[in-house]
Amino acid sequence: MRRIVLDTDLSMGEPGSEIDDGFALALAAADPDLRIELVTTVNGNTDVETATLLSLHLVERLGIAGTRVVRGAAAPLTRPDRARSASAETVREYGRPIPAGYAAAEIARLVMTNPGEITIVAIGPLTNVAAALALEPELARNVQEIVVMGGVFLGQTLQSGMPGEFNVWIDPEAADAVLHSGAPLRFVGLDVTTRVRLTREHAERMGAAPGGFGAFASEATRTWIDRMRQEHPGDPELADSCAMHDPLAVAVVTRPDLVTWRDAHVSVVTGDGVARGVMVTDLLSSAEPPAANCRIAVDVDVDAFMALFVERISGL
Numbered sequence: 152m153r154r155i156v157l158d159t160d161l162s163m164g165e166p167g168s169e170i171d172d173g174f175a176l177a178l179a180a181a182d183p184d185l186r187i188e189l190v191t192t193v194n195g196n197t198d199v200e201t202a203t204l205l206s207l208h209l210v211e212r213l214g215i216a217g218t219r220v221v222r223g224a225a226a227p228l229t230r231p232d233r234a235r236s237a238s239a240e241t242v243r244e245y246g247r248p249i250p251a252g253y254a255a256a257e258i259a260r261l262v263m264t265n266p267g268e269i270t271i272v273a274i275g276p277l278t279n280v281a282a283a284l285a286l287e288p289e290l291a292r293n294v295q296e297i298v299v300m301g302g303v304f305l306g307q308t309l310q311s312g313m314p315g316e317f318n319v320w321i322d323p324e325a326a327d328a329v330l331h332s333g334a335p336l337r338f339v340g341l342d343v344t345t346r347v348r349l350t351r352e353h354a355e356r357m358g359a360a361p362g363g364f365g366a367f368a369s370e371a372t373r374t375w376i377d378r379m380r381q382e383h384p385g386d387p388e389l390a391d392s393c394a395m396h397d398p399l400a401v402a403v404v405t406r407p408d409l410v411t412w413r414d415a416h417v418s419v420v421t422g423d424g425v426a427r428g429v430m431v432t433d434l435l436s437s438a439e440p441p442a443a444n445c446r447i448a449v450d451v452d453v454d455a456f457m458a459l460f461v462e463r464i465s466g467l
């Protein structure tokens with residue numbers, strides 16, 4: 152049994168919002184070999200208050216309401232001006248008291264009281280993880296591993312406005328701290344996650360499933376694909392499907408075989424220049440390579456992952 156902290160910028164539940172963090176939480180709940188010890192939230196896809204309220208709502212919907220949800224960083228490490236704030240409408244609809252505590256402290260406490268036992272699955276910007284590493288320098292040696300959805304290693308985003316992958320681009324200073332931590336790291340980046348796609352047909356299948364989650368999942372998927380199609384008319388891939396970035400990072404915790412891994416030395420461009428958040432990847436082929444600081448996903452068994460995903464989500 153793998154015990155995890157899921158660190159997320161979850162926005163599933165707000166109409167038309169990114170859904171993959173919500174599906175990642177659902178997939179974790181459906182994995183018989185995973186135990187979710189803690190959900191922590193972070194500013195990213197949405198503001199941290201919304202991510203927390205929606206996470207509290209989703210754990211109830213998934214029938215795992217006993218799972219602790221703790222609020223984390225409201226802004227990237229070095230950019231307090233980039234904190235997003237909750238809409239009055241969201242607070243009205245989902246508002247409830249937010250449990251006490253801070254994500255970084257809770258992550259550090261959980262890892263240090265369970266040495267070698269806890270895996271952090273980070274599916275939003277890495278702010279909380281970097282803060283936890285700063286609070287507790289021994290965390291890197293005591294965490295089982297950190298699995299990150301983030302980065303693009305073998306290509307580019309091909310968007311000059313966001314040259315780095317979103318989670319890394321939002322807080323590259325935090326990603327840099329994680330890369331320098333010495334913790335065992337696996338990165339699942341856009342090179343593979345853009346290939347695992349949930350289609351309108353998958354949505355229909357999930358909607359027809361007898362469990363309580365399918366109808367909600369199906370509706371959220373259709374709405375998100377509609378929005379992507381509208382916002383990216385020049386991208387045919389986005390017309391009828393959306394990428395399951397974060398669920399793939401959850402799946403590889405217990406099913407590392409779904410992905411092909413390579414050792415690498417990765418650095419990240421920090422600061423506010425034109426290459427903010429871009430990963431510089433060394434695949435260690437030179438005679439005197441740098442030491443590897445992580446493993447990166449370079450290929451994925453798309454059919455195996457999608458079959459597992461649809462089956463598990465439909466069973467909820």
Ligand code: RIB
Nearest residue numbers: 171172196274317318396
């Ligand atoms: O780049 C993909 C990441 O950013 C995922 O974590 C997803 O939730 C998106 O917003």
Ligand code: CA
Nearest residue numbers: 160172274275
């Ligand atoms: Ca995310």
